[in-house]
Amino acid sequence: MFALTCSLSASALAQEGGRGVLPPEATPPSMDDLDAPTTEVEPPGGPAPAITPQDGDSASDLDRLFQELADAPDARSAIPVVARIQRIWMTSGSATVDLLMRRSALAIKGQQLGLALDLADMVVRFAPDYAEGYNRRATIHYLNGDFGAAIKDIERVLALEPRHWGAMSGLGIILRRLDREDEALVTFQEVLRLNPHAQNARKAVEALDKKAEGQGI
Template identity: 50%
Template sequence: MRLFLFLTLFCLSLLPVGGEAQPVPPGSDEPKAEDLGTLPEAPAPDEPKTRAAEEPQIETLYRQLAAASGEDEAKRIARRIQLIWLKSGSDTVDLLMERAAIALKGENYPLALDLLDTVVTLKPDYAEGWNRRATVYYMRQDFGRSLADIERVLALEPRHWGALSGLGIIQRQLDQEKRALATFKAVLDVYPMLDTAKKAVEQLETELAGKPT
């Protein structure tokens, strides 16, 4: 709960006035869909689509992820968690998510947003709908709206390392290095073997060490 409140304050403090798109600062990498932990491929048709029965399992998986001894083991566990996140329990929402994924890959962001607006309206308690829409806003460099959706993801799934990573990336884009460092450390609390988060922490610690206090 403390982690969520802490990150919520970050999100609110970073929202730009009017929610307008924010340009990528000079020298920063262009946004990529992968940055915000986009979803894995859809599960096989014969896999169950309801998440309710998965709740006890996911807690075990989170513990295993935190204790994984190597990257390969962690990746296998992480994918199992992601597949549980992906289950909406609704055939309609699943279809909309699939179409939104195609639109996102094709860089048809207006269509992706239309589809995902419907997803979050039909299923407001489905964290992955908000996560995917946060990704689309990020790709459009609309960091304010992306942060707002990330906040919704974390309210529903506080250990969502993709959303946390996205928060940290946007904080870096907005030159909020200290906040980004804290956020990426929170990512590693959930997923200690996540290489991108480890590198981000190392880079940010180096950058901050070279700056006057």
């Protein structure tokens, strides 16, 4: 049900357009808004090897890992579980795609967003069923302030990987920036259902709850 609601909300937002939705005095989007890292950003020394799962991790292990994440007693113990889930999500099976992803991360770090977008476009063309490629491109669109395009890519991520809390958090951040706080609250609550140790989502839920109660943020 959440995925359907999220998709409908995202579609409506995307149709409203992306740029120019924030007032001029608003703080520009930045990587500091986001929970997830941009993944490896070290310059590749020659062709990048494919990112391979550790200890037999594979897509079939995700259910077990999500259960381990739910059962983790604290954020520290959740760190290796989160890392293994993200490793599976990052595994493309293609050295070319992995190289493009690494270089797009470098371009983001260097604030070369045009180059980063070109590289992410290549990723989704080469690997149209690779959710992390759309997630990377959504991040770049967000940093460019193109919320409509970011939302379209988030929709694609969640169609391919409905439990992708990083993409879901990105949607929540956009909804919050657009003052659609009720929808943002529901989105961040779903993030916490999937990853109870997502600190940015927890802070957002607490702040939105306080504001809804009339206490102010």
